[in-house]
Amino acid sequence: MNAVKLVLLSLFIVILFCTVRPVHSAFYCPVERFSGKCFARDEAGDYEKWCYQYASTSMNFDLMQPKLILVAKSVEDVKRAIVYARQQRVNIAVRTGGHQFTGASSTDRDNIQLDLSEAFKDASAGDFAVSRSPKHGVTVRVGISFTVTEFYAMMDAEGLYVPAGQCSNVHLGGHVQTGGYGIAIRAFGLLADHVLAFDIITADGQTLHVARDSADEKMRDLYYAVLGGSPGNFGVLTHITLKAYRNEDYPHSRGFRATFTYAKESVQRILDLMSKMSELERDYDLLVSVLSANTSGAIPPTIAVFAQWSNTGGPNQIADAAVDKWFQCIEAAFGASQRLPDPRAFNWSVPVPLSKLVMAWVYQPIREYVMPYEKRLYLSEWTAAELQRRNWSAWTTGQLDDFIVATTAGQQQVTGVEMVAQLQNIGGPNSTFYRNSLHKSPIDGRDLTSISWRNTTIWAALDGFFNASMNPDAQQFVLSWHKQTDLGALGTAGHVSDLPPEKARRLVFNSFGDRNMGNVWKQYYAKSQYNRLVGIKRTFDPAPTVFTPNNFCVGMPPGKPELPPNNARLPATIFPITSELMCTSGAGAVDAYMTQWMQQEQHTGPRRNTTN
Structure with missing residues (x-):
């Protein structure tokens, strides 16, 4: 009889274990009734794939190693994750796409990464x-x-x-x-x-x-x-x-997208045009990208242009001769370049619906290059006249050209580096971006959102990528180029802003450098703005906090800078994925590449910041 009881008890335990054990994971998820995927840092499985962030190549790897990754499927899963975090007194980093450039959509120590990429898309x-x-x-x-x-x-x-x-x-x-x-x-x-x-x-x-x-x-x-x-x-x-x-x-909206071979003269002419746009009506938008395309060799250095006239006045606003002239001036700026075949290019002479235009502007690859990077973002609030007086377009052109010449000219070619630059006029008195800052709450007269620096007229994002496995000096070349750009762009004699580098304005969507918000908040927010944010944080996430997973959070005290490592390196046995492959393979290749790389990182140990 005792033997029968023992067998029945054993069967009951097996059935109970199989009932509560998630079938999607190699270990028991500690979050009660969590229905999504669950991965632990110290367990086998797909942890590396789900851990991946855009910043995994470039920031300190050990700062993006959450103890637990929860891939939520529902609101209930989110609430269960919050309950668990409060019980364990740990914090949650929320990730949807993982595109935060300094890794702030991830976390470390005993904290949790809550992945929402599969939760709310049905x-x-x-x-x-x-x-x-x-x-x-x-x-x-x-x-x-x-x-x-x-x-x-x-x-x-x-x-x-x-x-x-x-x-x-x-x-x-x-x-x-x-x-x-x-x-x-x-x-x-x-x-x-x-x-x-x-x-x-x-x-x-x-x-x-x-x-x-x-x-x-x-x-x-x-x-x-x-x-x-x-x-x-x-x-x-x-x-x-x-x-x-x-x-x-908006039946008369139209746009222009084209790719041209790089020529210094073409860059300066299109940037001259861009610098004069701030006084135009709000219908006119222009963004220019310059790519070095050095490492892969698949394509030469290029200039891509994206121009839109939005017909904000509606059916009675006609695309007149002034609109035609604007597009013609854009095309004429590239007289020194050759237009390259581009299946997604189109001309401005025919109206295109707004919903088609925004789809046409999309950059299809998951990321520009699967390489470590150093980023910069420069904001100017100057008028068109001041931009011209400060020689913005000529100086900016020279900085971009310095990089491209160094990586393509003769026997002194610098290998293992790439550049992606994006430049855009977003401001002026007629710009909706600016004018929305004037819209206040009708109830209390305060700002509606905490978007910063609405008086910006021009911004330039300059990204330097490097492969130290190909060239041990590649990272230093990128850092030196950025340093020279900082010196010329910023300060009393700057070509972009009078503010010195330590006070230059930044935007949270394109963060770079030190990610300890306690050290750098004045560059991201005005004082009154930041104080209000800190007060709201204390109201909705009081101590012990749930949503303070890293130092890129409002309310953090000043502390040791969190900078990219000075030895960011990818293994030569895997690298490189070419830009051509990136353009044709999509997310699957990036996932496979990064998973393999991160598995190797786990064997060799994490990269740590060695600059301090």
Whole structure:
């Protein structure tokens, strides 16, 4: 009889274990009733793949090693993760696409990475819903787990448009919380400017519907903080409700996309044109990219141009001779270059719906190069006249040319480096980006969002990539080039801003350098702005915090700088993936590459910052 009881008890234990053990993971997930995937740092499985961030190549690897990765499937999963974090007294880093350039969408120590890339992207379940009414116009409720590419396709099918960014694999969650910068900023502003309301789960586990025009001061504060404050610091965003535009209301919109061979003269002429745009009406938007394309050899150095005239005046506003002349001047700027075949290129002479234009601007590869990088972002608030007086276009052209000449000219060629530069005019008195800063809450007269530096006219993002496995001096070359650019761009005799490097303005969507917010907050926010954000943080995430997973968070005290390592290196046995492969392979190749690389990192030990 005892033997029978023992057998029955053993069977019961086996059945119970098999019932509660998740089938998707090689270990028991410690979060009670969590239905999504679960990966632990010290267990076998796909941890490396889900750990990957855009910054994995470039920031300190051990700062992006969460103890637990939870891939949520629902609101309930998010709440379970929050309960567990509070029980364990650990913090949560929220990741949708992992595109944060300094790794702030990840975490380390005993903390949790909550991955939302699969959670809120089922259109049939209400994660994409369009509402049309004579009173409120067109609104769209959308889950934050969609990529911008997926979002654009759904909007296009409805004949609708909302402005947002170019990067194909950026997800809506992080994108909207950092502004949502795209091509048509002067015409329509940012993605964040179109948020009417959002749903968010806060540190106490509540699901809140937060409206821009809420009568509740705390809700208005939370709206302000989420749209522009450190992303993921105030709760877990799940859905946003957006004001949308109908294609049919802007029937004459048009654009121009083309790729040209690099020529210094062409760069200076197009930047001359860009510098004079601030006084134009808001319909005109222009972005220029310069790529060195040195390492792969697949293509020569190139210049890509993206120009849009948005017809913001509607059906009665005609694309007249002035519009034609603007596009003609853009084309004429490239007289010294050769236009390259580009299946996605199109000309400006024919109207193109807004929803088609925003899809045409998308940069399809998951990232520019699978290489370590050093980034810079330069913001200028100068008028067109001051930009010309400071010789902005000629000086900027010279800096870009220095990099390209050093990597392509003769026997002194510098190998193992790449450059990607993006330059854009986003401002001026008629710019919607600027004018939206004048829109205040009708209830208390305060700012609606915490988007910074709305008086910016020109921005330039200069990214230097390097492969130290190919060339041990590659990283030093990039750092030296950035140092020279800093010296010429900034300061009393600067060509971009009068502010010195330690005070130069930055934007959270393109962060770089020290990511300890306690040291650098004055570069990201004005004092009154930051103080308000810190107060809101204390209200919605009081100690012990849940959403303070790293030092790139509002309210952090000053401390030791968190800088990229000075020995960022990828193993030569795996590297490189060429730009040609990146353009044709998509996310799968990046996942496979990074998984292999990270597995090797685990065997050789993490890269640590050796600069301090």
